[in-house]
Amino acid sequence: MTSHDPHDAWRRPERSGVGPKPRHSRAEIVTAAIAIADRDGMSAVSIRRVAGDIGAGAASLYRYLRSHDELVDIMVDTVSGEYDLAPSDEPPRAQLLNLARQGRAIMHRHPWLAPLLLTRQPVGPNALGYLERALSALESSNMPGPAKLQTVAMMTAITSAFVQNELARPAGSGAVDDGAKERLRYLTEAIQSGKYPQLAGAIGGQHEPESPDEIFTGVIGHYLAGAGLPVSTGLA
Numbered sequence: 001m002t003s004h005d006p007h008d009a010w011r012r013p014e015r016s017g018v019g020p021k022p023r024h025s026r027a028e029i030v031t032a033a034i035a036i037a038d039r040d041g042m043s044a045v046s047i048r049r050v051a052g053d054i055g056a057g058a059a060s061l062y063r064y065l066r067s068h069d070e071l072v073d074i075m076v077d078t079v080s081g082e083y084d085l086a087p088s089d090e091p092p093r094a095q096l097l098n099l100a101r102q103g104r105a106i107m108h109r110h111p112w113l114a115p116l117l118l119t120r121q122p123v124g125p126n127a128l129g130y131l132e133r134a135l136s137a138l139e140s141s142n143m144p145g146p147a148k149l150q151t152v153a154m155m156t157a158i159t160s161a162f163v164q165n166e167l168a169r170p171a172g173s174g175a176v177d178d179g180a181k182e183r184l185r186y187l188t189e190a191i192q193s194g195k196y197p198q199l200a201g202a203i204g205g206q207h208e209p210e211s212p213d214e215i216f217t218g219v220i221g222h223y224l225a226g227a228g229l230p231v232s233t234g235l236a
Contacts, residue, residue, distance in 0.1 A: 009070050010124055024056055026064045034110065037075065038201050040110035047071070076116055077124025083105050085133040093221075093229040095137035096152075099130070100220045106161040114163040116158055134137060151227045157206050158223055162216055 032053045037045050047068055051058040065071050083102050088095050107114040134152040143151065191200045210218070223233065 002143075007064070007081055009074055010120070024054055024060075024064070027078075028054060029064055030071070030078050033071055033075050034078060036109055037112040041207070044115070045071070045075075072116070073120070073122070073124065073176045073194060075126035076113065076122050077118060079106060079110050079113060080124070080130055082109070083126075083130050087136070092137045092139075092141050093224050093231070096134060096155060096224060097217065097220055099134055099137070100155055100233070101216070103156065103159045104163055104216060107160065108167075109168050114167070116162040117160045141228065146194055147228075151224075151229075153221065154227070156218065158219060159216075162219060166212060 029050055033045050033050045036053065036208060037051060047061050047065070048058040050071070051061050065074075083099065083106070088098070107117075111143075131149075134155075135148055138148045138151065143146070168197070190196055194200075221231075
């Protein structure tokens with residue numbers, strides 16, 4: 001059995017020429033797969049399930065796709081096409097922050113995407129278009145090429161991890177469970193003991209709780225500053 005080649009889907013024709021006249025398209029198949037994943041999670045996506053949703057036989061889908069892994073690759077690339085990659089004359093930091101915010105919104109629309117971006121390297125045309133746009137934002141910086149690539153990759157990874165943490169919280173739940181109450185009680189006692197002055201100072205300096213949007217902006221902003229794009233280069 002040959003190993004999965006994530007580049008192969010983009011090298012060959014959309015459909016094998018073998019067999020009867022096609023009744024479907026790869027775009028239709030992938031759209032159905034994305035709808036299943038959005039609704040029921042990535043674990044629900046199978047060749048058989050997708051085929052059933054579009055009214056096709058499972059075997060017929062292999063005229064369009066080599067494997068389930070290839071289907072997932074194309075799903076990731078398809079939703080990567082949801083970015084607005086219009087050129088901008090904003091500073092590099094502001095442009096990257098805009099892309100990160102868009103990425104977070106896309107991952108919320110497609111909750112299955114964030115974990116995949118931590119384990120896969122998208123290489124389809126939409127993913128490469130995103131990468132080209134992000135690197136264009138850094139064109140005026142003095143970073144070497146590899147550092148630019150690493151900056152974009154880490155920004156995506158941080159965004160993915162942030163979204164996974166957001167999605168792990170119960171939707172609309174304002175209640176604090178017993179475990180959280182106990183952790184808060186223990187933390188309060190530890191701070192009041194005087195043994196952790198740095199922690200006490202950090203917590204004592206906090207203002208009103210920030211919104212998720214503000215927290216995300218801060219997280220990405222701090223990362224970009226550490227990567228060599230300080231506030232002086234512009235922050236939306």
